[in-house]
Amino acid sequence: MNKEIAITAYKCKKCGKIHYPFHDRCLECKGREFEKMHPEGDATLLAYTVIFNLPWGFDQRFLILGVAEFENHVKAMGQIKADSVDQLKTGMKVKPSWEPIKKQYGEDVYGLKFEPME
Amino acid sequence: MRDVAIIGAGMIPFGRRDEDTLMEMLAYASLKALDDAGLGDKTVDAVYVANMGGGMLQHQSAIASSLVDRLSLLPAAAETIENGPASGASAIKNGLLAVASGYYDYVLVVGGEKMREVTGWRATDFVATMTHPQAEYPYGITLPGMAGMFTRLYMEKHGVTREQLLAVSLKNQEMGTLNPYAHVEMALDRGGIFDSPHSVVNNPVSADPLHLYDLCPVSDGAAAIVICPLEMAKKHNKTPIHIAGFGQATDTQTLQEREDPTDLKAVSLAAQKAFEMAKLKPSDIHVAELHDAFTILEIAESEHVGFFKKGEGGKAAAAGKTRLGGQIPINVSGGLKARGHPVGATGVAQMVDIVWQLRHELPKNRQVKNAQNGLTVNFGGFGNNVLAFVLKRVE
Amino acid sequence: MAMDMELEMVLRPPQLPMPPYPPKMVTLANGKVMVIRQAVREDVPAILKSVHPCLFIERDYYDVVSARVYGELLAWYRYRVKSEYCLLGQVDGYLVGLVNGRLENEKVGMSYHTLAIDRGLRIGSHLFAAKMEYHMEYLNQDQVLVVAESPIGFRRWMVEYPLIETRIPHELGGGDSWVLTRETYFNAKPRLVVGDRPVPQELMDEAMLDIKFADDDTIRERIAGLKGR
Numbered sequence A: 001m002n003k004e005i006a007i008t009a010y011k012c013k014k015c016g017k018i019h020y021p022f023h024d025r026c027l028e029c030k031g032r033e034f035e036k037m038h039p040e041g042d043a044t045l046l047a048y049t050v051i052f053n054l055p056w057g058f059d060q061r062f063l064i065l066g067v068a069e070f071e072n073h074v075k076a077m078g079q080i081k082a083d084s085v086d087q088l089k090t091g092m093k094v095k096p097s098w099e100p101i102k103k104q105y106g107e108d109v110y111g112l113k114f115e116p117m118e
Numbered sequence B: 001m002r003d004v005a006i007i008g009a010g011m012i013p014f015g016r017r018d019e020d021t022l023m024e025m026l027a028y029a030s031l032k033a034l035d036d037a038g039l040g041d042k043t044v045d046a047v048y049v050a051n052m053g054g055g056m057l058q059h060q061s062a063i064a065s066s067l068v069d070r071l072s073l074l075p076a077a078a079e080t081i082e083n084g085p086a087s088g089a090s091a092i093k094n095g096l097l098a099v100a101s102g103y104y105d106y107v108l109v110v111g112g113e114k115m116r117e118v119t120g121w122r123a124t125d126f127v128a129t130m131t132h133p134q135a136e137y138p139y140g141i142t143l144p145g146m147a148g149m150f151t152r153l154y155m156e157k158h159g160v161t162r163e164q165l166l167a168v169s170l171k172n173q174e175m176g177t178l179n180p181y182a183h184v185e186m187a188l189d190r191g192g193i194f195d196s197p198h199s200v201v202n203n204p205v206s207a208d209p210l211h212l213y214d215l216c217p218v219s220d221g222a223a224a225i226v227i228c229p230l231e232m233a234k235k236h237n238k239t240p241i242h243i244a245g246f247g248q249a250t251d252t253q254t255l256q257e258r259e260d261p262t263d264l265k266a267v268s269l270a271a272q273k274a275f276e277m278a279k280l281k282p283s284d285i286h287v288a289e290l291h292d293a294f295t296i297l298e299i300a301e302s303e304h305v306g307f308f309k310k311g312e313g314g315k316a317a318a319a320g321k322t323r324l325g326g327q328i329p330i331n332v333s334g335g336l337k338a339r340g341h342p343v344g345a346t347g348v349a350q351m352v353d354i355v356w357q358l359r360h361e362l363p364k365n366r367q368v369k370n371a372q373n374g375l376t377v378n379f380g381g382f383g384n385n386v387l388a389f390v391l392k393r394v395e
Numbered sequence C: 001m002a003m004d005m006e007l008e009m010v011l012r013p014p015q016l017p018m019p020p021y022p023p024k025m026v027t028l029a030n031g032k033v034m035v036i037r038q039a040v041r042e043d044v045p046a047i048l049k050s051v052h053p054c055l056f057i058e059r060d061y062y063d064v065v066s067a068r069v070y071g072e073l074l075a076w077y078r079y080r081v082k083s084e085y086c087l088l089g090q091v092d093g094y095l096v097g098l099v100n101g102r103l104e105n106e107k108v109g110m111s112y113h114t115l116a117i118d119r120g121l122r123i124g125s126h127l128f129a130a131k132m133e134y135h136m137e138y139l140n141q142d143q144v145l146v147v148a149e150s151p152i153g154f155r156r157w158m159v160e161y162p163l164i165e166t167r168i169p170h171e172l173g174g175g176d177s178w179v180l181t182r183e184t185y186f187n188a189k190p191r192l193v194v195g196d197r198p199v200p201q202e203l204m205d206e207a208m209l210d211i212k213f214a215d216d217d218t219i220r221e222r223i224a225g226l227k228g229r
């Protein structure tokens, strides 16, 4: 079952700039009114890395992370579903999903994941 | 505004200092700076303490109040400044403004951090708390991870190579062997960390494309300075070092919201302001301490402050232009790479190293000959809060 | 001291034959070459001299690990274990680290300890890898049981290989064993097991000649980094 991507981005009603995460005033024009929007469509990978020295709370050997831009221009960070960064390149298409990203107090925490489409 | 000068500087060796508490480290560094200034039993008007993790790592708050009590500096004004890894420079700036305004005359600024009290996992998590609490932190991103993403983009855009990054770690760890205050006192060998197939174990990927030796270590340490009006500085025993300019600027918390994530705007702005105020240009600087928490940052900052054009910093490092004796010696102390990076202490430690350089107090093998002007850059978050200082020797 | 050799022969277990570990050399981050070779019983007294100063270092459980290593090696030297081996890491003849273990049976290995007498050079990683290499490639075992006694060990072995958690008790009597299987080993080999063979004769001669060891204070400073400043 595919879960809906529970991220809310904010489009400035005055100048149209898209923000994620939330800012109380528009980074461009200081506008305070935003239209809520949800990330749509597939995404394009803008940056990525694999880290081997993980923080407390992550037990796996490594974690691949990246930032991607959705078709409606929302940009967000997520974990990448791949075995190695050799499968990745900037500019490639990735499929977003909303899945467990870690455990906290025994419960799953949900977040963005991206899977390479090429 | 009054001109302000540094009249005392002190540091304790960085590293893993299991035997000292955070308060002890702050006290030792403070006493060294106070004694260096020759203040004797005189007190100071105010104390600014830079520290990022006392609350989280030591479960201790109101550190500055505790320190003045310990040091018998009562009833001096005191406060703790937390501004991530730029806490050190922030505390200096606050002290500087207080003296420049005419309100205080003598101010002690001390920065310290005790990070090795916890395991590596916890320390990594502690540093990661700087990231955005909803949009970044939950994913497991770390500061080295941010740097990894930044490095790849910088490589793609500006042609920086792994070999150029390597030149920075080789240089800084070599300089660290000459610095008795450095955390890591081991010179690296190009073969062992790059050419040899054995380097996969010696220098593994840490945050791709950054490898272990592209990162600073996790350290304990403290450093301190004493400042006062330049006018009064002249009657103290050490050559006064004038804080001729400073600048500070901020940027978006997440990299994705920057128009060009390879553009470290806060670094450029902070440096520009510092140069303007000091009425100097990048080419007037004789020695610089840049915030090389990751080797890529030394290269990127050397471009953003104006020592080199964009795309030239990596080549300059590989060509030896940033070594002692080169066009602009950078991180002669070994930088964060070798001196270590006890986060709250770093900004102050950079300043102490430049003070020693400008006073011409260092042994020959790490003294920049006849250095008159110096620059420091203290980089907070992932470039979202940056401070730069221009220092001048006063004859 | 006169020894009752008859009784001694009862107490002394027959030593299990083990194929030798062929020595190899590894280039370290500082450019120095570390020779990794199997210790012979006669090396034990010299090794113990380097282990001794570590007994008093609490940092990273050096005291616990080195006290146990001391006992294990002594037991081997005095013929009280039947299947123990010890691999040494030497740089310029100086002992910089060691690993030891034994055979639980023909197919299962029991990893004991990893003691790095110099820090910050991944010596522990190289030596632990050599130990796993010995069990898998030369003793041809199916699995090795491992426990960590310090957080650093945990991060290096359990997370990096990664080892699999089990409920099998470990001989050291602490937490349950983690296991290295042949599959895990051969998957991890390209990134964790390195070294060149054969070791040139002069390097081998230097390593075999006399095990050199730094003085107690140097060893203590290297490990604990106590600069006293």
Ligand SMILES: CC(C)(COP(=O)(O)OP(=O)(O)OC[C@H]1O[C@@H](n2cnc3c(N)ncnc32)[C@H](O)[C@@H]1OP(=O)(O)O)[C@@H](O)C(=O)NCCC(=O)NCCS
Residues within 6 Å of the ligand: A053, B015, B016, B085, B120, B124, B127, B143, B144, B184, B206, B212, B213, B215, B216, B217, B218, B293, B337, B341, C119, C120, C121, C152, C224, C225
């Ligand atoms: C890279 C890193 C994960 C290595 O950690 P590690 O493998 O657990 O290292 P250990 O704790 O086992 O260190 C063992 C020795 O290796 C050396 N060492 C560790 N990290 C080193 C580094 N980055 N560079 C050089 N030497 C290093 C030290 O000599 C250390 O000895 P010490 O215990 O006396 O300090 C860790 O240094 C790190 O997280 N660095 C980044 C810190 C950071 O992000 N800071 C904030 C930036 S804003």
Ligand SMILES: [Zn+2]
Residues within 6 Å of the ligand: A012, A013, A014, A015, A016, A017, A026, A027, A028, A029, A030, A031
């Ligand atoms: Zn707007």
